Amino acid sequence: MSNPFSRSRRFAIAFVALALCAILFHNQIAEALVLRGDDYLYRGDTVSALERYNRALHIAPSSQVAADRFVFVSLQRNTRTSLRTAVQVATHYLSARPHDSVLLTDRALCYLHEKRYARAELDFERAARASETPDAYVFAGWAAEHMGRKNAARVLWEKALSVRRNYRPALIALAEHAR
Numbered sequence: 001m002s003n004p005f006s007r008s009r010r011f012a013i014a015f016v017a018l019a020l021c022a023i024l025f026h027n028q029i030a031e032a033l034v035l036r037g038d039d040y041l042y043r044g045d046t047v048s049a050l051e052r053y054n055r056a057l058h059i060a061p062s063s064q065v066a067a068d069r070f071v072f073v074s075l076q077r078n079t080r081t082s083l084r085t086a087v088q089v090a091t092h093y094l095s096a097r098p099h100d101s102v103l104l105t106d107r108a109l110c111y112l113h114e115k116r117y118a119r120a121e122l123d124f125e126r127a128a129r130a131s132e133t134p135d136a137y138v139f140a141g142w143a144a145e146h147m148g149r150k151n152a153a154r155v156l157w158e159k160a161l162s163v164r165r166n167y168r169p170a171l172i173a174l175a176e177h178a179r
Contacts, residue, residue, distance in 0.1 A: 030060035034069060046073055057089065064100060067093040071106040078113060086110045101131035108139065117146045125156070134160035134167045141173055150177065 005013070037052030050073055056066035067089060074086035090107035094100060108123035124140035127133075141156035154177065160170035 026059050027063070030056040030063045030066055033059065034063070034066050037066075037069060041069075041073060046077060049073055057093075061093070062096065064093075064097075064102060068102050068106060071103065071110065075106065075110050075113065083110050083114055087114075099126070099130045101127040101133070101136070104130065105136060105139075108136075108143075112139075112143065115146075117143045121147070121152075121156075128159070128163075132163055134163040134170060137163065138167070138169045138173060141170075145173075145177065153177065 033052045033056035037049040037056070040046075040052060041049040050070060053066050053070035053073065056063055057070060060066065071086040071090045074082040074089070087107055087110050090103050090110070093103050094107065097103070104123045104127035108120045108127065111117070111120035111123060121140050121143035124136045124143060128136035128140060137156050137160035141153040141160070144150075144153040144156060154174065157170045157173045160167050161174075
C-alpha cells in the first residue's frame, strides 16, 4: 500500500470531503454569505448584497438573518418588483416559522409601502402578539387608521400603552385622533 492514490481516486475523496463539509457546515456558509452581503451593502451595492442574501437563503432557508436582510434591503429599494419579491421571501420564511416577529414586521412594512393596509395591520398585530412590543401595536393602529377603522386603531394604540405605559408614539396617536 505504498503506492499513491490514483488521480481519479484523489478527486473522488476531495469531492466527498467537500460534499460532507457543505452538508455539515451549511449554516456557517450561509452566515459567511450574509456577512459578504453586508459588506456589499456597506459599499452601496444593493444588487450584489441581495444576491448574497438570496444565496444564503438557498443554502439555509431557516436563516432569519438572511431573510430579514433580504426583505429589508428589498423594501429599501422600494420598487414594485422588489416589494413583491420581499413579500414572497417573507411569506416563504413565515410558512415554516409563523410567529417570527421580525419577519412579520418586515412583511407588514412591505404591505404598507404597497398600500395594502389590511394585510399590514394583520402582520403588525401578529408581530405585536409574538414579541409584546408596543411599536408593532402602534404601526397596526396606523394601518387601521389608513383604512378608516378609527375604533380599531384606538384599541391598538391602547394595547401599545398596556404593554408600555407612557409610550410616546401611542400617546401622540391617541392625542391626534381624540374622539
